[in-house]
Amino acid sequence: MLLVALVACVAAIVPGPRWPRIWLACMVVGTGSILAAAVAVFAGAPDWEWWSAVRVGGERLHLRLDGLSAWFMALLGLVGGLGAIYARGYWPDDAHADSAARGRLWWGVMILSMGFVLLSSNGLHFLIAWELFALSGFFLITLDRQRREIRAAGWLYLAASHAGTLCLFAFFAALAGRTGSWELGPMRAHPELGPLFWLAFAGFAVKAGLFPLHIWLPSAHANAPSHVSALMSGVAIKMGVYGLIRFSGWLPTPAAVGWTITGIGAATALLGIALALAQNDLKRLLAYCSVENVGIIAVGLGGGLLGAADGDAGWGRLLLAGALLHVWNHGLFKALLFFAAGSVLHATGTREMSRLGGLWRSMPWTAVLFTIGAMAVSGLPPLNGFVSEWMIYLGLFDVVAGRSPAAWAAMPAVLMLALAGALALAAFVKAGAVVFLGAPRTRVAAEAHECGGSMRGAMVVLAAGCLAIGLAPAVFWPAAGRAVAAWNPPWAAGAPPAPLPTLGLANAVLVTLALAAGAGLWASARARGLRRSLTWDCGYASPAARMQYTGGAMAAIAVGWFGWIFGAERRQRRPRGPFPAGAHRIERMPEAVLERLIGPVAGAVMQVAGAARQLQHGRLQYYLVYLAGGLTALGTLVLVGEMK
């Protein structure tokens, strides 16, 4: 199956740039077989392991498909394939003559390299696949190379990603140095390897976008073409999560790791969503929301680690399974939301919410699908986001109820999750309502058009996935159990430690009732006569679209509470006098970490670099003095050594 996937993906890469149809077919077959391979593992196929005969870089390829890899493979297959379909409509050759072919090429490379990341069981090949995946991500983000801000976003991504990769260099090199081989596998029996996990943590956390290492994420996801954003947000950042889960499973982790990951995860969730709420750019909002969701996943993972350390199987399993399920869920609904945002962008040419509005009329499909995604991402029942958040909550509550020491991590985490959940709801009410409801704020919004069939189809599949996990969570338990068992074998799969079937039933009832009630009320309203009239504006005679509540205003209250953390910047001129003119109010939420922390540090480094530049001044005489200086310094070094 994987062979088919490999062949199909390679087949897609090679002729892909020239022939879109063949590329699409190959991509669909390839991603389909990736998905099928994963499903085969869930269906009970034994773990698959394979060593190649040939050596690559001096090492034999070692691939391993176990429950955990399969879990992420499934997501990769689904989103990768749907993204390819979506791209047909979203980034066609006639509109993007120069970049569409490149996009197809790198898409194939990215899917393939992510697949290898998930399968590789050799440090060297893991790194190769990892960096290839990072680079293809960079080229996908900057498909449209003409725009400066896109290039800047791409560079930031590349820089951050490389910083993470260098941590991984150190990690894998140290691991290989200590174990004597590049081979990876369970090595919990060697406690001396424990401290190395911090290196892996730093490296993977950058990719996953955990606070405060998320700096690259918003601009990269916002500026990438939307199908790429979906893949980046849905799958690529999950590679970081995969790395964290994988190596926390294989390595013996220091006791503090569980606490740290939980803490950082909770903080990430809260701050991420607070920043999301503050955004005016639709895709940036979604990007920050990805930060939030990675935080939620990290809370689950950290809880799982605490559980493993505690020896308590119950809540640890639940938390880890919740985290894993949230990986899927976020992949599904975030891809859906990015697709929908892309369809809005495609139709209107802008991502600024304050220029949109009332799109439901011209793009009903997108509006409905976005709403589903928004409900899912806010963690509302009966959709999938709720299921995984529920599992994580439940695990944390179990910790608290059991009064285990880990409760001191769990209680703040629950609180932060609750705050994050409420803020997410606010953020997505804002996003959905400002974009799709009310009256169009600008001409572009009024002249929008619905997206094409391939884009719509991809979104429908994702929405169906969201609903399916929400309604039948128990169906997915065996797969999650398998992944959990791969993480920690003593937690081998068993009955779910939570009443998933009951939850599914409740959700199903809820859906039915909601549909019935909605339809019923609509019918009864129609039966009693339905008149249309202008929106009631308290007697104001000529309401205009610009009078609508803006996104910024909607978010202002809650964002204000976080202003002291992020240092919101505000410029305003109040209207004065009886005939006020030229009043304005501009609020901007700075990228706090980037602008307040990284920026000054980078500035300092650049200053040092500028100073170093002065040393290369072109005067030969001084260059010769450098020579003498080098001689003296080395001599001193040797002399000092000899004195000792």
Add this chain to the structure above:
Amino acid sequence: MNSTLNLLIGLAMGLNLLALGSSRLPSVIRAMAVQGVVLGMLPVVITREFHWPVALVALVTMGVKGFGIPALLRRAMRAANIEREIEPFIGFVPSLLLGAIGTIAAVAVAQRLPLLPEHAGTLLVPGALATIFTGFVLLVGRVKAISQVCGYLIMENGIYLFGMLLLHSTPLLVESGILLDLTVGVFVIGIIVDRIQRAFDSLDTRKLTVLRE
């Protein structure tokens, strides 16, 4: 024997100071040339008896260092029409002081270096160190290309002087190879000096700061 040797080396050290203190290019060149001749005589003095290969090398050294290279430099100097070094990086008095301090330091350092008894009594090591230092000061402290070349050559003279320690063990082939390289090197430098003179219409190396960050 040692007294002759020390006398010659002392002479070379004196020439160092002369080169440092002189603002006129011809006298710097002359000091360098005389120093070359003096040093060229050393092998013969050290070996004490007459070996014709040693004598040949000595003769070639003297010829190249005392006459060939100085002639080349004088030609370049005339072509560029400069006689004096004006506004050096390191002034003449400071250069002299530096040179004096360097010479004293060289003697002091040489005292502390572990030397074989037959070398401990000679000025070979301090002389070599002082000459190298002088060459370096000229290299760094002068702005006219020709002065810098002189500095470079004086530095090479110092190293040559140091090489006298190994006179008995260095194969002749290696020695002549080194000599050949030096000669070619100076010729190449001469050519470049000539090109710089043509390209920049000056031999002031302060003008050579186009290439920088």
Add this chain to the structure above:
Amino acid sequence: MSTLLDILLRLTLWILLAPLLPGIINQVKAWVAGRRGPPVLQLYYDLSRLWRKSVVMSTLASPGFVAGPAVAWVALVGAAILLPIGPFGGGLSFKGDVILLVYLLAVARFCTTWAAMETGSAFEGMGAAREVSYAVLTEAALITAILALSVESGSVALDRMLALSAGTGAVLLAAGLFAVLLAENCRVPFDDPNTHLELTMIHEVMVLDHSGPPLAVILHGAALKLLLFAVLLSEAVLPMGRMSPLAATAALVGAVGAVTIGVGLVESLLARFAFRRVPLLLTIAFLLCLFALLLAWKGGPA
């Protein structure tokens, strides 16, 4: 089958009893003011009249304008079913139902605000913004309260959590939850259900454009929510599990009544706060719940 019947019975009870509470509150207010208020059953009349009316819809609104209130109502009913009624337990009790309850409330909020935003009216946008923003704080307080109950009872299922009293922190918890109740149901001092100054309202302003059956559903849903919180508050504080079923039922009814009257009294005696001070009040509520949690942690079996 009997489960289904049980659920139907509860449904009826909740739906029928809910509109009673606003009536009682209005009575109390009238009594404090020395007036003769509207009849206790006024809301029932209003609802039945609204149900018969025709609907006027904004030209901008989508079908979601009508569907939203319906879904919100369903969510509230669902939440109500989950909530155990004194000795009779919950309609569908399972581990983690409490989280579902909290999130069903969130669904309701999502739908009402969504429907409010349909019209493109600045006033309704304002209301929706306030609703979702203040909910952040109330949700924090609510979840802290639940944490406290969970620590106290060592369980994550509503029927066990609510069976015991909140222990030493009961008073704090009661105060905190009462504030949450006021905020979530848009009562004074957070909101004033009686004013019609659009700029100062939360809930009322969101339904400005609704009319006819959708408005009826919204009003009924609001009443349902009030009852839900009243029951939750009562059960969280009272040690229901230790009483006989009859006593428990009586206590519950009494407590709900007391809460209702309390709301009425607060509404009569306090003025609405400036919006700037609302977060402060809610933070205090949250802190009360937090102290209750800490007390529960210290006080419970180690």
Add this chain to the structure above:
Amino acid sequence: MNAHLLILLPFAGAIAAAVWPGDRTRPWLLPAVGLVHLVLSCWLLVDPPPVEPGAWFAYDDLARAVLPAVSLLFLACATYGISYLRIRAERPNRVFVAALLGVLGLLSAGHQSRHLGVLWITTEGVTLAAVPLLHFNNTPRAFEATWKYLLIGGSGIAFSLLGSFCLGYASIHGGGSGDLTFHALAAQGAGLSRPWVLIAWVLLLVGYGTKMGLAPMHTWKPDAYGEAPGIIGAMLAGGVTTVAFTAVLRVRAVVDAAGAGDVASRTLLGLGLFSMLVAALLLLATRDFKRMLAYSSVEHMGILVIGASFGAAGTGAALFHVWSNSLTKGALFLSAGNIRRAAGARTMDEVRGMTSITPQSAAIFVTGMFAVTACPPFGPFFSELRVLRAGLEAGHGAAVGLLLGGLLLVFFGLTRLVFAIVDGRPRVVSTASVKRYPETASVILPPLVLLALSLWLGLATPPVLQQAWSAAVQSLFPGS
């Protein structure tokens, strides 16, 4: 005999070039000699000749581990050189071709020198032979660069001569004969006088470090690489520096034998990290993409000596890195040359949008840039990873951390500059000049082949090379 042929053949070629009549046909001598040289060196790589310990020249383990890389690089540059010299038909190429072949001969000799004095002579010879190559462009800038190259390089090489004498004196002082063959010096081992060994080591390190371009002795490098033609830059960065590096390794083996190995390691590490830091900072600041390559070369020289400071495993990794760096840097220099010609300028302020003007060269340039910053699956990735691993195994955690920090800054600097050049809207001047310098196969293939070789080197390192490297390490660290 074959080993001597490696040296004599290029000299014969140089003489032939000097007397060859036609300017148009003369450049063909370059690839012809390069090809034979490559075949010879590869043959010797596979079938190493016996080495007489006291010989002055021999194709010994270290030469075997490094020289074929120089051969490969030379052949690629030579092939490129044909079309380059055709483009630059306005300049007579007699001296150029002869000097380039002379450089090859001296490089071969330098790699094979087993005598300290001979090594010095060849190194100085390379320095001098490269001079006419550097100022081939005949501009004032080129002369300035050459002048600096000569004086700084000359001073450095003077230090190494002094160092060589000191090492000889260490032998005499220790009771030895003063024989300057590495074999004899190492055999004397602890018998060498320690103070003189240390003095010699510092002087030789500074001297050959100047040749390698280690900071703070690197100052000639950006000027020389910036002004010289692309192929010369490639040869300097991949060939000349390599000789200096092997010289350092050979001396280090003697110092090790004399019992001062830890001092050597410490100084190498310090110098390497400092070079890395300086290169990283200058890369962040520079705006000229040819000078950028020079700083990148400084960085890689830093990595080499850091690797050498990590003991036997690190030295093996460094030898690997010599190969991957030579090949990758070669590709970068050649493609940079194409870009430079087409753009007519070389700073990021003037050059933009090269993807649309010279798409293939820009693609090679970008790929090479990723390769040289250790992005897999190219050679430098594998070799740098080995260096890291060796460092961690040797317990130099802090040094590895600094190295990684430096790599990160270097990556920032390189990507910043490279993307500024390839992206954006091209200048009008550039679009016009591209017609004069079309991207023909003859200027695209050599860098492409070098890149492919770098890829192949990383993914499928030939066993014979692995074996050659470990044999070289074995000969340098006989104890391990």
